[in-house]
Every structure is written in structure tokens, then in C-alpha cells.
Amino acid sequence: MEQVMDRLEKESHFEVKGSSSSILPGSSMDGDDVCCVCGDGDVNNVNQIIYCDMCNIAVHQDCYGVPYIPEGQWLCRRCKLSPSAHVECCLCPNTSGAFKQTSDGRWAHVICAIWLNEVLILSNLFPLFVISVQFLIVG
Template identity: 45%
Template sequence: MKEMLGGCCVCSDENGWTDNPLIYCDGPDCEVAVHQGCYGIQEVPEGEWLCAKCTASSSCTNGAQTNGEPNGKIPVRCDLCPSSYGALKRTEKHGWAHVICALYIPEVRFGDVHSMDPVILADVPADRFEKTCYICAAEGNNEAANIGACMSCNKTGCKRGFHVTCAQQRGLLCEEGGINRNVKYCGYCEHHVRKAAQDPSIKVIPPCRVRGHQQQPTPPSSNNSGHMLVDLLPRPEQVNTVLGLSSQPHPPAPSDEPSSVFSPPLTTSSRSTTASHFPNP
């Protein structure tokens, strides 16, 4: 059995629970670990489990199907960032996207909110793909800086854009509490995240350890305990069509970013109760 190391590729939490276990991909050389709820796993298998990328690779049986890649591997890269590592899902056009990228780019949605498949990118505006990731550029990787789509710093007036996974690796992703226990997914550039971390309504998500990237130090924060305000779940516009609910009104967020919120926040312990309200797929 594979040695179980590292936390969830989506939420960074290294803990698992009975009703939301941390599951490790059994694919060769794959280091993906995800919570059942963070990856939309409908049923935890008793035997081996493969992430979507490894499942696709295992279905390829010859070099022609894998573009000449050895060992049945297929070339994979997220359509929203330069990274090929982490927890990926298929898009509606048979591409790939990280679950974490889908959650933090406001216009992205899921075709099925239960399985979180496929990732729908049709509504992402062109200007997101025209932004430059300042993190990649600062590292001298200008080619990667212009690949994919960028989110923007949540600080009012800041124009810095960055890839979701670049922010995830550096501990720049946040959850911001709002009224009626609503939570907004957002991020801050390295210049503004330290001040944001002092706000008791903001939770800075710990950096995610991703293979192939050097671990970055976590910004100091009295709030950064390693636990999220809520589990990573689809936004209201992704969920309410299934529940038959309408989104609650929210005050404008102090950012150039479109509002991306959850309503209401869900804890791990409440997930099983809330899930009973969803109709069967």
C-alpha cells in the first residue's frame, strides 16, 4: 500500500473524517490526495482509487492514444494554469482543470454539483486569460506567466493577477467571512496577504505541498490554524439550481473581482446532513 503523506490537494487539510475521508490516488507516481467532498467522490471504493487523470491514463493502451508518452501516460495541463500536478477534473471540452482553480475563478461552474464533473469554463471572460501572473513573472518564467487564467488580488485598488495554483502554493488563498455566515473565496498578493491575515473574518488557507514545486513559507497569521472556515463546496450559483433555492443578496465585495461566495458555510460534521437535501443524481 502506498505510504500516505501530505494533505488534501484542494483544501490543504491533512486530516480526514469518517464522513469525509482523505483519499490517496493509487496511480503510479501520483501524489494526489483529496477529501471525498473536495473532489466530488460519490462513493469511496473498498479497493484502489484513481484520480481523474490516472483514470484517463489507465484507459489508454497504446502510444498513439497517448501522443507517444511512455507507460500509458497522457499529457495533461490545467486549462486555467500552467500546472499539471494536483487534483484535476475534465472540462466540458475534454480539457483539464484543477478543482481548486474551478473554485477560485468566479465564473467557473460544475456540470454536476455532486460529482463536480465536468468543469464548465464557457463563462470565463477572455480578459482573465489575458492577465499575467505576477508570481510566475517574478520568478522569470514569462512563458508560464501568460498561460491560463488569473484571479486578482482582493485588496481594493490592487491590480496584481496570479494563477490560483501559484497562490495556493504560497498560502495566498483565503476565505472571507460575510453576513449571514456567507463565505467568499478570494486571494491576496504577497504584499497584501499579511495585513489581510490580521482580519478575524479572513482565514488564510495553508500552502499546499505540490510535487515539483518548492514549499513556500506560510504568511504569519494568528488565524492560520490550518482549519478552513468551510469545506470546499460549489458556490451558490452552482448548487442552488439543484436545491431549488435562490442566492441570498450580498453586499458588494471590496474588490475588482466578481463576488464568489458560499451560502451557507458547511462544516465537515454538517456535510452528511446537508447532503440529504440534494436529489439523487
């Protein structure tokens, strides 16, 4: 019961006011939203910016690995798998942004995984995106 209450509290906290859809065709409501992975706001018919219905992050379908836009509610991987847990990137100190889970159960930003050579991205397809973090330990 506690998990249900946590989830409901989290959903109400992140509720998007006045929006019942995860996608806004073309551009965003105010025209300023950009993908939090690539930083670009351009969209087309096959690569829309979608919004998590819980945390409201904006991501391109291609950047986050979402091949199609689901009917109704869409949740990012972080909100789907750990809606009430505090999540930190294992590769940087930032705590907000588009996260995906690593193969060892930690969390990393998609952009961190793209830019760091120590990270192996096995697949970008949702939900099969897996990050393997391999650090060189010196000394």
C-alpha cells in the same frame, strides 16, 4: 498493445510502496499529508483523505466528489481517463494536483475551478463533475 504497455509503465512508476489501500483511516501514514484541493489534513468518518493508486494525489472525498470509497484500487479522474497523457490545467500554469476534465475535453484543477468566477461547476458528484469554462474575450 501499446496502450496496455503504457498503462502498465505508468502504474509501476506511480506505485505506492508498501501500501495496498487507497485510504488510510484517521490521518496519513506520517501525519503530514493534506488534501491537495483544500490544503487541510483533517478527516472524519464520512470525509476521509483518499489517495490515487497511480499518481498518489491526496484528496478529501468531499473535495473531489467521491461519495464512497471503493473496494481495492481507486484512481483519480486524470489517471482513470488519461493515464499516460501529459495533462495541463487550462486555467493555470501548474501541471500537478487534482484534475478533473472540463466539458470541452480539457483539464482543470479542482481548486482553480472553485476559485475562478469564469468557471461554472455543474456537479461535484463523482463522476458527474463537469466544469464549463467561459472566458470573456476582449478586443
